[in-house]
Amino acid sequence: MPGVFIDVEVDDSIRDDAELAMKLEEACPVDIFAAPDGRVEVVEENLDECVLCELCVKAAPPGRLRVRKLYDGTALEA
Numbered sequence: 001m002p003g004v005f006i007d008v009e010v011d012d013s014i015r016d017d018a019e020l021a022m023k024l025e026e027a028c029p030v031d032i033f034a035a036p037d038g039r040v041e042v043v044e045e046n047l048d049e050c051v052l053c054e055l056c057v058k059a060a061p062p063g064r065l066r067v068r069k070l071y072d073g074t075a076l077e078a
């Protein structure tokens, strides 16, 4: 089930970045990222656990990953 409060947008240009996929998987404290086969995957059922720590945004290249707060229309992005 997709998140109700949070959505994470991953740019296609970083979807196949295996190193980044591992980094995101390790960085997120609530397991919103997985790295199957070296791909960046968003674990939709965990989206609403997001604590807005920005670790994923900081780990990704600028402008390639956004955490959208669906409840107020703003987003965390680098």
Ligand code: SF4
Pocket (backbone or CB within 6 Å): 008, 027, 028, 029, 030, 031, 032, 049, 050, 051, 052, 053, 054, 055, 056, 057, 067
């Ligand atoms: S902001 Fe923090 S908790 Fe939310 S998806 Fe990114 S790393 Fe995970």
